[in-house]
Amino acid sequence: MEKPLxxxxxxxxxxxxxxxxxxxxxxKSSKQPYCDGSHYGSEFVPVIFKLADKQDVWLCQCKQSKNPPYCDGTHKTL
Ligand code: FES
Known part of the structure; x- marks a missing residue:
């Protein structure tokens, strides 16, 4: 299994x-934290999520969160 960057x-x-x-x-995306298609050819796919209202959120960039796309604090252990 590939590991994310x-x-x-x-x-x-x-x-x-x-x-x-x-x-x-x-x-690998150059438009973090959003997908830019750089995953093509790998086993990764973007996480698609839908918001009903405008929201301020913390999106994971370490790619190790257990609750993607949201940060769960795992980055503090890296
Ligand atoms: S940035 Fe990935 S868990 Fe916080």
Whole structure:
């Protein structure tokens, strides 16, 4: 099983609009924390999540969270 790259050892605090969002799970995207298609050819796929309302969220960038796409504090152990 491939391991994701660690894009950053800290989450990204973002304000997201309602709708669909595509979180990078491979760590290779140049548009962190979002997917830019860099996973093509690997076993990774983006995590697609939908928000009903505008929200401020902390999105994982270490790609080790047990609750993707959200930061769960795992980055502190890396
Ligand atoms: S940035 Fe990945 S768990 Fe916090």
């Amino acid at each position: 660690i894009a950053a050892k800290m989450p990204a605090q973002v304000s997201l609009e309602p709708g669909m969002h595509f979180w990078c799970s491979c760590g």
